[in-house]
Amino acid sequence: MSGSSGSQRFAATLAVLACALAFPFLASGYHLYQGAQVLILAIALLGLNLLTGFNGQISLGHGAFFAIGGYGAAILTAKFGVPYWAAIPIASLVCFGAGFLFGFPALRFGGLYLALATFALAVATPQILSYKGFDAWTGGSQGVLLAKPHAPFGLLNADQWIYLVCLLCAAALYWAARNLATGRIGRALIAIRDQPIAAETMGVNAALYKTTCFGVSALYAGVAGGLSAIAVGFVSPESFGLSLSLSFLVGIVVGGLASLGGVLFGALFIEFVPNLADQLSVNFGESAKALPGAIYGLLLILLMAAMPTGVAGALRAVARVFGRGFASRRQSGIEGGGAASASREM
């Protein structure tokens, strides 16, 4: 059974990749911008999922690492002339360091306490970014403007090129995350999440794994932040508020915790559902411009009620049901009770 699901997953991944590659040649600038945003969000969600889904450490403050990546890339390119393809890795390494360091005190508190501490981090981030002392680099509240990168040899326009760069990073980071998650390290992370004491007894160095995991997830957020700075062309403290961190959390839960493939659904949700809520609220009249927030909140709750394990979890459940249906029909084909047994499983 695992063989067929493995090949199913591979086929699905190939299909998604093919669509993603064809996209820049079919879509226009605005849609490409949205596509790049989805990929950027997916990268950030991958990192957060590793930390929260696989390792059980709840972080409500990943917007802070996203901001470090964004500002890092912006300052390096705009103020020091570093090309973007070097600035992003450098900035993300800084994020790794920051995440690793934050992971140390995080060891002492788990669960809800970590959520509280990271919530405070998210709220404090804009204030830290606009701190007077950093003004010379961060440009204070005026922010930093970045130039758009150009495709080599001018083969593609800026929008297409940025999208492809994001796609490349997303694919590479997804591949890395998948290897991490399905290998020894991934099993260690899950063990630490589910049975920390037993894992320690088995010789897993929980402290090292947890802090490194924090660092890695911060690195992912940093890459995403750097790419976002390039794609938008501008960073300012207002770009990195509390709602950003909260939307990351929403993304991984909607996509499905500990489901790397699910982050795509999560990213699509955070990118497009607010626009959807905007359009729905128009039906309530002109004065209801504030209402999209309520509709978004309502959709969140309904989604959680219908799919507590996220979209990926729901899809897996559906696939399981159909898989079982096929198997039993093959086995009991003569009896003709296959359909009946399949519906009973539902």
Place this chain on the structure above:
Amino acid sequence: MNEFLHQLASGLALGGVYAIMALALVMIYQATQLVNFAQGEMAMFSTYFAWKLMDMGWPYWRAFAATVLISFAGGVVIERLVVRPFAKAPVLASVIVFIGLALIFNALAGWLYGYSVTSFDTPFSGRPWFGNVYMSAHESGAVAVSLCVLALVYAFFRFTPLGLAMRAAAQNPVSSRLVGIRVGWMLAIGWGLAAAIGAIAGMMAAPIVYLDPNMMAGILLYSFAGAVLGGIDSPFGAALGGFAVGVLENLVGAYAVGAEVKLSVALAIIVGVLVWRPSGLFGRRLVARV
């Protein structure tokens, strides 16, 4: 010295609000092991409700009482309808639900009442108490109300059968069921109480910070810090923590690091306490036995 006393006084005034909010957070945490991120928005919505009543002509204390009662009922309803179904779901699903609730209340308040700043009446107007110059009449009144609420809640839990039943249900739901306590309803009443307490916090805060839909976000953060500082499973500690955070943020902002980084002070308090003494000043140390 004068300036110091002023900072202290205004810190205590808002500290009272943080104390009450921290108490509400602790009540829900003790019962469900969850932190209600929507507490602030619910309190803000209740405060707008009170404002609407007074706008229609109700006298203050009648509007106050009505708001507290309706908020209690609202809290019970929310627990039954929205929180209960997720009791078995992973913790994060509940966190998302709370975020959703917060968004809904914020947007509803904006839609129904608009976003401009509104003033909110206080029952404590007129001359400052005891002729002091450091706290306005309302600020003294707010502190007094906070202390009253704390005392009442303490008395409720300590001396009434219902309070005892709620404590039992929070500490040991299985055994409580065996003795006939309806644990589900205890949870609902806990939410109702927290919502009512939050409403009081909002009504005490609004005359100081002015009423607008985004009023409670900063207050919630400082209340979290207070609850963590005092110990998130100790009501007394959380309340004390609230007062302490109120005073600390003023003093640190004025004398130590400058007002630009006051929010980072809250962050530092939370991280610092959790590293040094995770159970807070007054919480119970939990030792996990292997």
Place this chain on the structure above:
Amino acid sequence: MITRRSFLQSSAAAAAFAASAGSARAETPGVTDTEIKIGQTMPYSGPASAYGVIGRTEAAYFKMINEQGGINGRKINLISLDDGYSPPKTVEQVRRLVEQEQVAFLFQTLGTPPNLAIRQYLNDNKVPQLFVATGASVFADPEHFPWTMGYNPNYQTEARIYGKHILATKPDAKIGVLYQNDGFGKDYLIGLKDALGADHASMIIKEVSYETSEPTVDSQIVTLQGSGADVFLIAATPKFAAQAIRKAFDLGWNAVRYVTIVSVSIATVLKPAGLEKSKGLITAYYGKDSADARWKDDAGMKEWAAFCAKYLTPTDFIDSNALYAYGAGGTMIQVLKQCGNDLSRDNIMKQAASLKDLELPLLLPGMRINTSPTNYSPIRQMQLASFDGESWQLFGELLKG
């Protein structure tokens, strides 16, 4: 870059084309014989949602114009999208407006960071970014960004007016400043320091900032009083300005208080702070306050009252942001009227830069709006006013920033 010569050349060419084509229909996206599509981003959600009323008022204003027949037979279609005051979202929404909705131009996009984020894109694509809803001085820069035009009186200009007034009336003053920790607040510091100059810079003895996510600024006011300042500049948005005004009074602090024009509405700032406590406040004024009894029989105010009664709510009547938006709408209509049938982006920009002595119903008597290819700040005049407990009493003369 658009120079006077290229304006003339392009309008000459347009006129020739129009003559030859006969119907003079412009080939601007968003413009047809019956409709003009205008794009806008507004913070309807998020921390700046108090300004959402500006978008609503402008939508209502254009609705009124449409009901009166539109402009030159064309109805105005304002597409206003929420950006939550978040620059990445603003970029996305503006790209959608320009590339998908194909609007003719952008009107009154709100906020300094959002406008900074989209300015390069709009200038590169030659889409007019008209009358941006912010007083930041960076947006009146026709030399580098010819397609971006400001609207609000410049914050720095306003602060310079205060600085000059302090130097004139209280040359030995000790100044304390409360400012919001973003571009808006910092602009006031810059303007004030500019007016004081290097030799008087030491007059500012204390500067304290605050973040909008903080509940209150009471602690900051205590600090400022403790510094011994006797002049107090409040560069704060309405909620915090009200807190500052009230706390300063409660502390018994007898400083001369200057308040930013953004926070002088009698109904939404001074009443909550306390009318008695607001006595003596000084500001640089440019519009009429609807809660001020002196304008009760004023023709412009009556026009506003009638408009509100039909299209908005009583809360909006007293909201200074709504009055502001009414004026912005009027300015836009004037530009469109001046365009006539040539609604190309070039001409729209040209006409926006050719407003001559435009009078609006809600501006102070004697104030006029002027723009030119080198002057992209439509509102530059202000007059100092002092609050006497009931209304804002103008004094001095009309100053030009």
